[in-house]
Amino acid sequence: MxxxxxxxxxxxxxxxxxxxxxxxxxxxxxxxxxxxxxxxxxxxxxxxxxxxxxxxxxxxxxxxxxxxxxxxxxxxxxxxxxxxxxxxRSEEIDRDAALAARREAERILKHSPLFSERDRAKLELTKALAQLRVLEHAEVHRLKQQRGNL
Missing domain, CATH: 2.60.15.10 (F0F1 ATP synthase delta/epsilon subunit, N-terminal)
Incomplete structure (x- = not known):
């Protein structure tokens, strides 16, 4: 450096x-x-x-x-x-809960006639997708470390 x-x-x-x-x-x-x-x-x-x-x-x-x-x-x-x-942190995120939150938010977005419910569902979907991205980043990092240690 x-x-x-x-x-x-x-x-x-x-x-x-x-x-x-x-x-x-x-x-x-x-x-x-x-x-x-x-x-x-x-x-x-x-x-x-x-x-x-x-x-x-x-x-x-x-x-x-x-x-x-x-x-x-x-x-x-x-x-x-x-x-x-x-x-x-990634280790604090419950993958199953994030996936369930994503499914529920998508269901509400598809079926609810209420704008307020859809707005809340958009926010919950954003949070669930962000949590899943953190888990993906952690998995990629873990795999790169494993490759480096081979």
């Missing part, structure tokens, strides 16, 4: 705990107006976050993904603070 290489200093927390604190090369988060990628020396930035996946890449090249139910992100001086309503 060159001496001029700058890293982001990242803290990712929800109201109950700090889930990650440390350096990373980049962070990708689901901002309200679209996905954003934060790199070192990013301009100051404040964003509302929607439910989705927060991804970080650490200096050793490892990638970690977390489910985020919504929150806020502040970027200033190559420091990123993510404060979420609720966060989950």
């Amino acid at each position: 060159p001496a001029t290489h700058t890293l982001l200093q990242v803290e990712i927390a929800d109201v109950a705990r700090l889930i990650y604190a440390g350096p990373c090369d980049r962070l990708v988060a689901p901002a309200a107006l679209g996905e954003v990628c934060i790199l070192p020396r990013h301009a100051p930035f404040l964003a509302q976050l929607r439910p989705g996946v927060v991804q970080i890449q650490t200096p050793d090249g490892a990638r970690q993904s977390f489910f985020l139910s919504g929150g806020f992100m502040e970027v200033k001086d190559s420091t990123v603070h993510v404060l979420a309503d609720h966060l989950l």
Whole structure:
């Protein structure tokens, strides 16, 4: 790594705990107006976050993904603070529950005549799909590690 290489200093927390604190090369988060990628020396930035996946890449090249139910992100001086309503690591996600939530949300979207029910179902579908993406990212990372150890 060159001496001029700058890293982001990242803290990712929800109201109950700090889930990650440390350096990373980049962070990708689901901002309200679209996905954003934060790199070192990013301009100051404040964003509302929607439910989705927060991804970080650490200096050793490892990638970690977390489910985020919504929150806020502040970027200033190559420091990123993510404060979420609720966060989950991949090992905390129940795949069967996420699949069931996805099926139920899809059923409501297809059959409910009520806009309010469909709006809630869209949000629940977004959350379920994000949780499943975190599980997929974790599985890909696990397989890459296994290949590297062969």
